[in-house]
Amino acid sequence: MAQGQRIERLGWLAGWLAVPALGFGVYLSIFWAPEDFMMGNVQRIMYVHFPSWIATAISYLTAFVCSIAYLIKRRPTMDYLAHAGVSVGVLFNTTGLLTGSIWGRPTWGVWWTWDARLTTTALMLVIFLGYLAVRSFLEDPEARARIAALVATIGFFTLPIVYQSVKWWRTLHQPQSSPNTVDPDMVVALRVMFVAFALLAAYLISRRYALARVEGERERAELQAEA
């Protein structure tokens, strides 16, 4: 359980650091960063949109690594962390899609378009919602952990080819901006928001992990009481 305590302590640290980082980031992105030349104030949604995807990537990567680690080592801790990663990833995946949709309406004229990145991230959400659904339908803790880990692993491995296929299919989303083409003040605000969202994701994962651990321990105690 020492490992679990370390995860939770690091999570608390990330949570406390996230509070000033988020405050500072919001200040920078609303008052300090300049208005976009073409899109005006609408563009400021970028400071939530893009960091959401960073947080999504961190969460799903955690889930992927922990799923593989679970299949090899069979430690419940890895299963709890994978579950936490997917839960938090689904949250930020949703905020990313929602903010993108709100941003897309005034700039592209539509709420949704069948662009490669939009479609791939939406499919990613469906794949990991499937992961959560599978978990809820399995009672045996070990079978649930193993099957969930396989669903996450296969889902993760197929993402590149999903992206490639949809990209060939059609593409509208602007290519990634590089720091060279973006106003330096915007880059600063965006970087601060990256860090804030990364810390927030780490904190949420650690809380979800703590919950999964308590649930797992209760489940095991119940199974032992029955046996």
Added chain:
Amino acid sequence: MTRADWRRTWAIAWKDLLTEQRAKTAFNAMIFFAALTLFTFGFALGPDASGAGEAGGLLRHVAPGLIWVAILFSGVLAVDRSFQLEAERGGLEGLRLYPGDRKAIYFGKLIANLIVLFALEIVLIPVAGILYSIDIWPRLAGVAAVIAAGTIGFAAMGTYYAALTVNLRARQVLLPLLLFPVLIPVVIAAVKGMSLALNGDVMGEFGSWMRLLGAADVLFLTICALTFEFVLED
């Protein structure tokens, strides 16, 4: 996979096909469901849609997509059954206890599913040709290549997820829920490829879509075969 493993693979495939050939429960339902799906699209898209006289009727234009939707929906019924018979009668325990590589079970089930799906498509494609007035015969080679490559990708993932969900409550809801999102590359490439094979390939794109389909097949088969031993632990 040793030679003995390949013999086991064939034995499992043969057993599954023999059971299916004697009972025909899944196959008849599948054919009926697939044909009904194609038929329903005709109603959904309107009676004039097939307009044989016009240069390109709506139904003919969207036929590649409709055919693949019909294959996916009815194919799920086939792959869903592939581990079900064993699970119901406790035969899965027996399969697990056999010596040798577990991949043999995966490939055996996969081959049986492939043959059932190909049999379905042999019936389905001419029916689609008739209902949507497409002249398939002169373009048969291209269509057959797309169907073969697309079906391999579908069966590779379908067999795997069928094994994964075999003990789940609500299996019949969860199998398509898990399967369809990861099959998107196969769906896109197969529909594009089929559309190019049927409507003419002016830009010479057919090859690249077939390569994407081939890449998806290889990737799916590799990761499914490599992780299958984890699926069948009890």
